[in-house]
Amino acid sequence: MERITPELSTEEIRDIDAEAGHYPHKSAVLLEALRIVQQHRGWVSDGSLQALASYLKCPIAELEALATYYQLIFREPVGKHVIYCCNSVSCWMLGGDGLQAHLQNRLQISPGESSRDGLFTLLETPCLGDCDRAPVMMVGREMYRQLSRETLDAMLSELRARDGQQPMSDHREQ
Amino acid sequence: MLKAGNAQAMATITIDNRQYEVDDGQNLLSACLSLKKNLPYFCWHPALGSVGACRQCAVVLFKDADDQRGTLVMSCMTPVKDGAIYSIDAPTAQDFRAGIIENLMTNHPHDCPVCEEGGECHLQDMTLMSGHTQRRFQGRKRTHNNQYLGPFINHEMNRCITCYRCVRFYRDHAGGTDLQALGRNHQVYFGRQEDGLLDNGFSGNLVEVCPTGVFTDKTYSRHYVRKWDLQTAPSVCEHCAVGCNTAPGARRDGKGDPRQLRRVTNLFHRQINGYFLCDRGRFGYEYANSAARIYTPQAALTQPLIQTTAGSAKVHQSLSPADAVARLAVTIAQMRSGNRRVIGIGSSRSSLENNFALQTLVGREHFYAGLDERSLALLKLVDRIQRDPRVHSPGTPEIERADMVIVLGEDIADTAPRIALAVRQAARSAQIARAGELKIPAWQDDSVRQLTGIRTPLLVASAERTDLDDIASCRVRAAPEQMVALADVLAQALTAESGEIHAPDIAGLDTGEFTALVEQLKQARHPVIVSGCGLQSQELLQAAARLAFAVAGHKEANHRQTDSREARAALYLACPEANSLGLAQLCDARQNLNQLHRERQSEHTPQPTTLLVMEADLYRQLPASVADQLCAGVDEIIQLEIVHNRTSARADLILPAAATPEYEGTLVNSGGLAQRHYAVYEGSGWIQASWRWLADAAAASGELAGAELSGDEETHARLQSLARWRHVTQLSVALAESYPELAPLAELGPDWDQTIEGQKTARQPHRYSGRTAIQAERQVAEYKPLPDDDAPMAFSMEGIQFACQSPLQANNWAPGWNSNQAIHCYQPKPGAARLGHSSGQPLARKAVVFHSDSAAGDAARPTADPSDGFRILPLYRMFGSGELSNYAGAIASVTEEPFAVFHPQDLELLSLTAGQQIAITESGDRWQLLAKVSDTIPRHCIGVSTGFTQMASIPGAYIEREQIAPGDA
């Protein structure tokens, strides 16, 4: 793990300060700050956590508690595309588990792992609120609906094809 | 059971068809435990309140007598209600509780045999209580990696049952920031962000707060035995003047290892430590086992074996106790016949009885406190202030309830840690009061904490950043005289009818803040003022007293308190050592080491003289040059001591003295409370209580031919009484007769022969093992248990086992309750004073109105050095400033090196850099210190670590001109 404290960038500081303005207590901005750092860096390293702690003047353990509580804050590097595979009931009824197995097979990873080429990370998630178009997966902020093995394969190829464009674009807003 | 003063509202409730009357306002769990019902629980803690997290305490609540089904409720979250009907035994409740524990246990490793909680584990107790004795779960258990948390605490996360007690104590109660609940769902992890020392000074309580074996005492691990194999007795912590009660545990290893003391745990005392100790108190015990421990008498060789350059340090050789006593007897005989003067130097870390024995031996006029002039003057001043009828010393519960706290200069987090923990709770009293208005009981912990933004006013005036800064509503960093000014202006503002009061000129304190302070103080009904000897300023103590008097006057005039006790102002003055105030009762201010030094210097006709030093290190009190002169000016130094130190290095004869858990004696804490500590075990080797060495030698001296023939009557009478004392309680009684202030000592505890219904108190529990085998390596026959000449207690399993039945039983253990949670079995209700427990006796000091006399200025205070304008401020550390605890291995391993702190601008001014080694010299002493920088230290002050080993405890006391030079590292 990286040990040096990477300074927060000017943009990160700007974004954090903008968020902080919305809250009466400093402690309320911690989660947003984690999200902002992740948005810029793809994940939150120990060093990033330290940088945040010293900027926000809060105990590092408090940030860690938040970071480890929220599933969508990554404390390990993730692939360029994070695939959230819905494992709730509607998707399951329509073969979601088979699809997930197929995906795992294709990428040779289990949930929580990243593919060796660093392109994909697979995470499970509860209901994504798109049951009427189950089974679904979310990649970054994009939904892929009514998936079958074929469309899933197409999705992977499309994502692979996209590679080389904006890195980590999946985690950026807009 | 007796009810205290004002009547407590009662509620009549029915539990399993029986009616009970219980205190209203509490929760049902607490009521059930008060009724000694076996109702299992995990997340509730008497000092932490309820959060309803574990669901283990479920009971059934019925709507009315006709309701047959009832509803499940969590008893810890349910306020008792008059007329309500509950059931603990209802099958639904039992099934529910069994289900909860079974669920908790699915992940719990079956590792009790190798778990150090085993045998005193709340989880074991509750599992059994809930009837879960068979595991059905076949799946994999969740596992975790453990962390390195420093030298004090083990971490074994697999054992966690996610009750959240640890973080609720560590974070919410003690203000720690580096332990958190991490992760979520099935994977909650209680730990730090990364490996490392838990940095809160109360971390040791995790060992007792955690109901499982996640956090255990690492110092105990190194010589671990089961709880049932420990013998114990009530003791008092010797590591500061707060006087926390402890239950040390000891056991011989049977192989002759002299290190018998295994651990220290909390012994509940409602007025002082409650459920918690600080880490110095819990882990400082290792001094008694340290390599520097003295086990046998030693005499200096008259001819050094080798010509060394060790200067005045002598080479010692063991001698038999009989020879040692005979040697001391010769000295005493010479004193009796008028041929030798013996000067006794007493100790503020030793018992009243030990000091009294020494004083009896040498006579009052030859008895000196083992303290420098300034330290003793401070103690005498504290004593005088406390005698004033307008003030009283608040206990912990009173501090916790305070509606305003003013801390003046004393770094209590490092000098009186348990008091700092109480002040931390006071910071929430406003929140709790507000909750009360909203009809939320204080024990509804989570709800009360939702009321954010409400804080008790807390002024912390300090010389440096303190551990209370995070809760202070107003922080002032100032030099002592600025604090004096602040206290005086506050006092003035309280008393002044009208007229404008100007904020004192202190950087960082603006008029608005100051006006707010004045207003808060005027409104406060139960303010507490805290100060102490730490900054070594008499003026500061006097200013604290003046402020307290003003508060008392204001209370009387404005709040019309009817109770005269209520009208008194609460003033807590922290003293340095466990028996500082006790020693102060035995001598007047002139009986100090500097005075002795002066007297010795001016003596013209030298006479053979002995320095009889008892449990004091002259080199900790005086600059080495002065101590050297004192030692060189006598022809004999005899020392009674626990551990080797710089004084014992020079002694001609050293006698091994008992450490606090090895003998019985009385200590007076900062609040003027006399408390007795009892021998937990008999010291190894030839260790015995200092007074016994003196009594033995006095007796032997009487037998020396001719001793009776000369010398004065009075000396003989004194020595005869000393020689006759056999039991420590005889000394207590004699003390009570000799000093009116100490009269309560006669009432303090049972005499050595005063049994209860013919029974003594057992130090060992029923289940103590290996009794007939433990010594087998050396002797096949079972040893006869040692007799105890001081207390009606047995060093064996025979006698009273239960705490309620004897004030001397410190074992926290009841049927079905093997863990420390058993304490509620010995309380009328959780949190209340222990039944049958002697909680000490306040000194009977005559009330005398205090007049601050300007003459008592800080005679020896280091004044600003004319050459460079700098002055020394003593700074303290929980680990580092304790004389005895510095010998404790784990503590020593995390103690920082001696340091000097500078303001950044001063550092620059002196062309020093942080991290550099510098030297401070003072009348011949030279200390190498690490230069540190802090913008919280006032300008033109140098904060110097105080009380660190190898330094006089008061650097700066005598600094005439300190030179700061880049040292040779």
Ligand code: SF4
């Ligand atoms: S570590 Fe102990 S106190 Fe903390 S949650 Fe787990 S079992 Fe409870």
Ligand code: SF4
């Ligand atoms: S506060 Fe003082 S008396 Fe209490 S445990 Fe700590 S060192 Fe001992």
Ligand code: FES
């Ligand atoms: S169950 Fe998959 S989106 Fe709702």
Ligand code: FES
């Ligand atoms: S003790 Fe009541 S829910 Fe935990």
